[in-house]
Amino acid sequence: xxxGNAARTVTSRVLSVxxxxxxxxxxxxxxEISRRAGMPLATAHRxxxxxxxxxxxxxxxxxxxxxxxxxxxxxxxAPRGLGLREAAMPYLEDLYEATHQHVQLAVLDGVDVVYVxxxxxxxxxxxxxxxxxxxxxxxxxxxxxxxxxxxVDVLEQYLSRPLVAFTPLTIADPLRLRAxxxxxxxxxxxxxxxxxxxxxxxxxxxxxxxxxRVTAALSVIVPFDGMQPAALVPAVVAAAHGISRSLxxxxxxx
Amino acid sequence: xxxGNAARTVTSRVLSVxxxxxxxxxxxxxxEISRRAGMPLATAHRxxxxxxxxxxxxxxxxxxxxxxxxxxxxxxxAPRGLGLREAAMPYLEDLYEATHQHVQLAVLDGVDVVYVxxxxxxxxxxxxxxxxxxxxxxxxxxxxxxxxxxxVDVLEQYLSRPLVAFTPLTIADPLRLRAxxxxxxxxxxxxxxxxxxxxxxxxxxxxxxxxxRVTAALSVIVPFDGMQPAALVPAVVAAAHGISRSLxxxxxxx
Numbered sequence: 001x002x003x004g005n006a007a008r009t010v011t012s013r014v015l016s017v018x019x020x021x022x023x024x025x026x027x028x029x030x031x032e033i034s035r036r037a038g039m040p041l042a043t044a045h046r047x048x049x050x051x052x053x054x055x056x057x058x059x060x061x062x063x064x065x066x067x068x069x070x071x072x073x074x075x076x077x078a079p080r081g082l083g084l085r086e087a088a089m090p091y092l093e094d095l096y097e098a099t100h101q102h103v104q105l106a107v108l109d110g111v112d113v114v115y116v117x118x119x120x121x122x123x124x125x126x127x128x129x130x131x132x133x134x135x136x137x138x139x140x141x142x143x144x145x146x147x148x149x150x151x152v153d154v155l156e157q158y159l160s161r162p163l164v165a166f167t168p169l170t171i172a173d174p175l176r177l178r179a180x181x182x183x184x185x186x187x188x189x190x191x192x193x194x195x196x197x198x199x200x201x202x203x204x205x206x207x208x209x210x211x212x213r214v215t216a217a218l219s220v221i222v223p224f225d226g227m228q229p230a231a232l233v234p235a236v237v238a239a240a241h242g243i244s245r246s247l248x249x250x251x252x253x254x
Numbered sequence: 255x256x257x258g259n260a261a262r263t264v265t266s267r268v269l270s271v272x273x274x275x276x277x278x279x280x281x282x283x284x285x286e287i288s289r290r291a292g293m294p295l296a297t298a299h300r301x302x303x304x305x306x307x308x309x310x311x312x313x314x315x316x317x318x319x320x321x322x323x324x325x326x327x328x329x330x331x332a333p334r335g336l337g338l339r340e341a342a343m344p345y346l347e348d349l350y351e352a353t354h355q356h357v358q359l360a361v362l363d364g365v366d367v368v369y370v371x372x373x374x375x376x377x378x379x380x381x382x383x384x385x386x387x388x389x390x391x392x393x394x395x396x397x398x399x400x401x402x403x404x405x406v407d408v409l410e411q412y413l414s415r416p417l418v419a420f421t422p423l424t425i426a427d428p429l430r431l432r433a434x435x436x437x438x439x440x441x442x443x444x445x446x447x448x449x450x451x452x453x454x455x456x457x458x459x460x461x462x463x464x465x466x467r468v469t470a471a472l473s474v475i476v477p478f479d480g481m482q483p484a485a486l487v488p489a490v491v492a493a494a495h496g497i498s499r500s501l502x503x504x505x506x507x508x
Contacts (some may be wrong), residue, residue, distance in 0.1 A: 010264035011304040018328050026331050050265040055363075058334075061465070069363055072273050072370075075329030077280050078321040081311075086385070093373060109309075109323055114264040116326075119347060132330025132339070136274060203255025209316070 013039055017047050017058065018067075023133055026216035027064040080107050084216055085117045087246045088207070091239040092119055098235055102221040105207075105243075106142035108150060109134070112160055113143040118218070135196065136164050138177055141204030142217035144190035148181040149206055149214035155181070170195045178190060189233050191215075199224050203232045210251040218243065267293055271301050272310065272321075277387055281318040305422035334361050338470055339371045341500045342461070345493040346373055349474060352489055356475040358445030359461075359497075362404060365412055367397040370470070389450065390418050392431055396471035398444035402435040403460055403468035409435075420434050424449045431498070444471075452477050457486045459494035464505040472497065 018027060022037035028036065034044035048065060051057045055070025088105050096103045096119040105117040112134035137143030137158065147155060165172040171180055184190040192202045204219035218240045220232050274282060274290035282290065302319060305311045309324025342359050347426030350357045351375040359371040391412065401409060414473035419426040425434055425503035438444040446456045458473035472494045474486050 009304060010303060011268050014265050014268050015304075015308045015310070021328060021331050023331070026333070047265060050263060050269075054266075055268045056269065058332075060333075069332055069361065069368060071325070072329040072334070072385050073388075074275060075321060075326040075370060077275050077277070078323055078326040080311075080323045080326070089374065093350065093375075093389075094325075096347065098329060107323065114323060114367070120343065121347075132327050134327075211382060226392040236346045 013037070013043065014047055014051070015052060017044065018071075021067055023130065024250050027060060027062075027066050029064050069197060080215070082118065084247075086214060087250055088117065088216075088218070088243045091242040092218070094242075095099045095218075095235060095239045096121075099220050099222070099232070101223075102144060104202075104219050104221065105216060106140070106219070107216050109139060110144040110145070111137060113137050113140055113146060113163065113217075115142075137172050138163055138172075139166055139192065139195045141190045141192040141202035141219040141221075144192060145204045145206050145217035145219075146214065147177075148157070148184035148190065165199050166196050167194055169193060169198070173252065191229060191236055192219075193229075194224055200236070201229045204237050205233075205237040207240050207247070210242040210248055216243075255395075259460070266303055266459055267291070268305070270306060272325075275321055275385065280357065281314060281316075281320050283318050287319065299425070321423075330430070338501075341504055342371065342470075342472070343498045345496040346371060346472070349489060349493045350375075353474050353486070354474070355477075358396060358456075358473045358475065360394070360400070361470050362391060362400040364396070364413065365391060367391050367400060367471075369396075372457065383426065389499060391419055392417055392426075393424050393446065393449045393476075395444045395446040395456035395473040397465075398438050398446060399458045399460045399471035399473075400468065401431075402438035402444065419446055420450050422453050423447060423452070443491055445483060446473075447483075448478055455483045457483050457490050457492040461494050461501070462469060462498040462500055470497070 016032055016037040020033045025036070030044060030048060031041060034041045034047060037044060037086065050055060052059065055068045057065045057067040061067055082204050085105065091105050092105060100121040103119045106113040106115045114134050115131050118131050132150055135143065147158060159174045163172040163174065163177065171177050185242055188205065190204045194201060200221050202219045202221040203223050204217050206214040206219055207216040209215040218236060222229055222232065270291040271287055274287045279290070282303060283501050284298060285295060287302060288295045296401060302311060306313065306319070309322045311319045312322040314321055339359065346357050347358060354375040357373045358369055360367040366389050369385050372385050386411065389397065391401050401412060409462045413431065414426045417426040417428065425431050442459065444458045448455060455478050456472050456473045456475040460468040461470040461472055463469040472490060474490055476483055476486065
């Protein structure tokens with residue numbers, strides 16, 4: 001325990017200040033940052049000051065800190081964030097206009113899917129996901145697509161861990177999940193039927209990078225109303241293909 | 255000169271590694287990072303390693319570094335980035351469906367406008383701006399709106415500096431710019447008539463935060479074809495009002 005703090009580099013402290021913020025903690029006082037980042041108030045004060053000067057943090061009218069615009073500007077360069085989004089946006093917009101539901105683009109990060117884009121109609125079903133948010137991969141349509149096409153060792157590691165169940169319909173059994181992923185691979189699309197919440201169904205399809213690897217997935221979420229979502233499959237698959245082709249064209253032009 | 259490097263904190267070095275990346279430099283080798291961030295290769299190597307472990311940087315197939323997904327996730331919490339975007343998105347989508355042109359949302363940062371969102375049709379006019387990108391405020395419709403409503407000292411400082419001109423129509427004369435901003439304040443909208451490029455016109459309107467301050471601006475960019483863009487004004491103003499009301503509702507619900 002004595003080496004813990006001494007071994008902690010300044011860089012790791014700076015990054016732990018940033019990690020103090022998440023979807024449930026968007027605005028923090030200095031003492032909240034100090035507590036959540038596990039560092040003395042004086043250290044937090046110094047680091048927060050430097051981060052605010054640069055624009056990684058901003059102070060609101062109440063004196064609380066929030067993530068700043070300059071960090072957002074730099075992060076907008078992430079190829080799996082807004083970079084991927086640029087290529088995908090026209091296809092997401094077409095799909096949104098055709099469906100007026102939630103249209104989402106996601107990537108796999110560890111055991112979670114991370115949503116990098118979402119277009120949503122005002123009247124669409126309320127969902128758990130948000131842009132920049134995460135959900136366990138096996139529960140979502142995009143996650144089933146990404147797990148179905150990920151490297152074998154990543155999948156085996158995923159299946160060796162306990163699988164959370166949000167609803168009675170979540171596929172939390174490894175054997176059933178394997179069978180589902182086989183079906184996703186064969187059919188070229190995935191359906192998450194009320195696996196995240198009982199009132200929503202999603203249909204997802206794979207987006208391939210220039211090397212043909214499935215690096216992202218696209219989905220439409222619709223309210224569950226007893227109807228089969230099969231009617232959505234051709235539009236979702238076509239949009240996903242369109243994004244893959246657009247990534248190829250961009251790589252060829254670069 | 256001897257104190258320069260010694261006085262530079264580890265935090266500032268970490269941040270300068272991030273600043274080595276921009277729209278023209280999205281993928282960098284370690285030695286490029288070292289040169290652009292102004293630090294020895296060994297220091298860059300150590301910092302880049304820590305940043306990559308955390309997910310602020312990622313390595314591509316060629317061994318070059320790019321901004322990573324975890325930084326993007328944290329940055330997605332920025333209230334002037336994706337936070338503002340969440341409130342604005344349904345209105346941007348309505349405007350996009352009505353116009354099928356570029357629909358943009360921007361904020362003021364220093365002397366620049368920073369674009370936090372853009373929806374674009376595939377066939378829309380090619381423009382200089384991109385999400386996360388910057389343009390000098392006085393040249394753009396959104397920038398004219400933001401300058402017209404910014405604090406007096408910020409405006410005076412802006413007008414005291416040389417004003418860049420991208421086209422013969424860019425208002426680069428401080429007196430003419432003052433008159434234009436007066437008109438923007440009175441009319442409730444701004445028009446940038448071929449001020450950024452000769453083939454494009456934008457119409458912009460202010461978005462107000464919960465305290466009534468103009469903190470963002472919305473615009474539609476259309477190709478210049480000799481038509482007056484006046485027909486777009488009511489839709490742009492209505493969408494901007496809609497976003498302001500949505501920010502109020504969100505604050506009331508929080």
